[in-house]
């Protein structure tokens with residue numbers, strides 16, 4: 001019988017299970033003071049309303065208009081194309097690939113639960129050209145999602161779409177999701193009277209999956225977004241306990257910080273379900289942009305998928321440097337399962353598989369891999385989901401969001417900004433000759449020219 005909710009099992013991170021590389025009771029005690037201070041800071045932010053993502057799971061004023069709009073788009077359009085990047089695409093993409101129709105693009109509309117949702121989240125011309133050429137633009141809605149309203153990739157795609165649709169069609173087939181007041185896109189929305197929904201200023205992009213930025217495309221895909229929010233609300237309740245051992249987000253964040261202190265600063269998310277593959281990308285942005293803020297401390301997130309990456313990454317995880325911590329995600333009850341038929345039973349290699357199911361094999365591989373790492377003294381934690389459904393995915397996303405916010409304070413960094421991404425934008429704008437980027441152009445010009453001895457053409 002699957003458990004009724006998400007389970008965080010940290011036993012394979014403890015010295016009792018894996019020996020010297022495991023955590024001791026003393027390690028947790030050593031973190032208590034920092035954990036109390038991090039808890040205080042989080043609650044202060046909550047109290048001031050600055051911790052915007054915390055209230056989202058049951059914020060009807062944000063949720064309901066987004067779901068209504070998403071459901072309307074699912075009725076009106078065959079396709080929805082999200083023009084958005086980073087936090088403005090990764091959350092919805094992760095949820096839709098986890099909960100949407102598997103290979104839904106191949107299904108006729110009558111057999112799909114919503115519109116086909118596409119995420120061309122890059123300025124790669126080949127991808128965008130191919131997508132626009134293959135879609136029936138007449139039955140396509142473009143969701144322009146950008147918190148700042150100024151992201152070059154997103155605005156460039158919008159300009160291309162504007163050209164393709166023409167301004168009269170553009171207003172009928174485009175919805176903007178952006179800052180309620182500020183930014184270039186908000187100005188266009190005001191000037192041209194587009195439909196739009198806000199991204200609350202108190203919610204950072206990578207924490208915005210339960211704002212309109214995530215919920216509109218999720219609802220347009222026909223995913224049960226209300227249960228997603230419900231699952232997140234249930235996890236939030238569990239993440240309000242002040243103690244490290246009782247609060248799953250604090251325990252998860254604390255364990256990662258403790259191992260980072262021991263040099264295990266490569267943090268691998270390893271779900272054993274294809275449906276959770278894109279949760280890996282979402283996690284990488286969340287963890288990297290929130291915690292990668294100092295030259296001396298800061299974890300490197302890595303994503304893997306089980307069992308596929310047992311055949312690529314596992315060698316390194318099992319026998320490489322002792323600098324990694326793995327977070328497995330197991331699914332207790334697969335949505336569908338497939339029996340492995342019996343045949344060639346005279347051959348032992350086939351015989352032991354016959355009669356089992358692929359789901360049983362996959363989960364045995366997860367457990368076997370965690371046990372093999374433990375045997376080698378290598379720590380892991382396991383997050384077990386009862387099944388991959390909207391409620392469990394809601395729990396999972398909120399767990400990591402809360403763990404990230406908490407870990408930020410344990411690492412002594414601000415988990416909610418990302419100053420390090422600005423320099424590349426400035427130099428990009430200078431390369432493109434943007435007015436006002438002259439100072440950045442000077443930075444480029446001041447760079448030493450490439451050493452021809454090291455340019456092998």
Ligand SMILES: O=P(O)(O)OC[C@H]1O[C@H](O)[C@H](O)[C@@H](O)[C@@H]1O
Nearest residue numbers: 085086087088146147148151205
């Ligand atoms: O939502 P936008 O303002 O368009 O930003 C999209 C993304 O780009 C930025 O450069 C940051 O790296 C991300 O945190 C953000 O999610």
